[in-house]
Amino acid sequence: MNYGCGSSVHPRDLVNQPTIANVGVGGGMELLQFSYFSRRKGSIIGIDIVPEMLEASKYNFKIAEATNEWFHQDFIDLKKGSALDLPPENESVDIAAQNCLFNIFKTTELKQALCEMYRVPKPHGRLILSDPICENHIPEFLRNDNQLRAICISGSLPLNEYIQLITEVGFGTVESKKTLSHTVTLQL
Ligand SMILES: C[S@@+](CC[C@H](N)C(=O)[O-])C[C@H]1O[C@@H](n2cnc3c(N)ncnc32)[C@H](O)[C@@H]1O
Numbered sequence: 001m002n003y004g005c006g007s008s009v010h011p012r013d014l015v016n017q018p019t020i021a022n023v024g025v026g027g028g029m030e031l032l033q034f035s036y037f038s039r040r041k042g043s044i045i046g047i048d049i050v051p052e053m054l055e056a057s058k059y060n061f062k063i064a065e066a067t068n069e070w071f072h073q074d075f076i077d078l079k080k081g082s083a084l085d086l087p088p089e090n091e092s093v094d095i096a097a098q099n100c101l102f103n104i105f106k107t108t109e110l111k112q113a114l115c116e117m118y119r120v121p122k123p124h125g126r127l128i129l130s131d132p133i134c135e136n137h138i139p140e141f142l143r144n145d146n147q148l149r150a151i152c153i154s155g156s157l158p159l160n161e162y163i164q165l166i167t168e169v170g171f172g173t174v175e176s177k178k179t180l181s182h183t184v185t186l187q188l
Pocket residue numbers: 001002003004005023024025026027028029030047048049050053081082083084098099100101152
């Protein structure tokens with residue numbers, strides 16, 4: 001079950017068995033991938049606001065444990081919670097990560113979500129994001145369409161604006177890894 005865009009899982013970021021908080025878990029695929037690198041009880045904290053997604057992840061982890069010798073379900077600690085009020089304590093994780101959730105937020109919520117992602121990593125910790133971005137501004141009437149936002153089409157920001165918001169909450173060096181080009185045609 002992959003509801004993401006791109007990937008927030010890069011082996012180079014995942015050395016020394018990091019503790020990772022991942023918000024917006026979907027079916028749990030990236031939690032499994034993070035587990036591969038950390039392999040410690042409770043090292044991967046998966047947070048989602050929708051109980052059905054947490055249940056779907058739990059179900060997938062059972063199958064994963066039965067089919068992968070290296071994987072144990074207890075590597076992952078699933079928590080119900082919001083990106084706007086993350087359950088982990090201040091400065092308690094090495095990496096905060098999300099894939100394809102923050103683009104559904106409008107600016108005020110996005111700023112709050114980024115503040116939360118700044119609050120939970122330890123000093124010198126990192127934020128890893130994977131989101132759709134756009135080349136030009138998306139017209140307001142499309143940005144305000146909740147259905148298009150919910151399917152991760154109309155909430156995107158241009159990369160420089162997204163980076164501006166990320167640095168405004170306090171993050172230092174920002175690295176943009178890779179972008180894949182897609183054209184989205186909307187029939188109105
Ligand atoms: C597009 S899916 C991405 C799933 C996953 N990251 C992946 O790569 O497959 C967005 C996820 O964010 C969750 N979500 C939506 N609003 C949220 C919020 N305010 N706080 C936490 N999770 C949220 C949804 O339930 C869903 O599981």
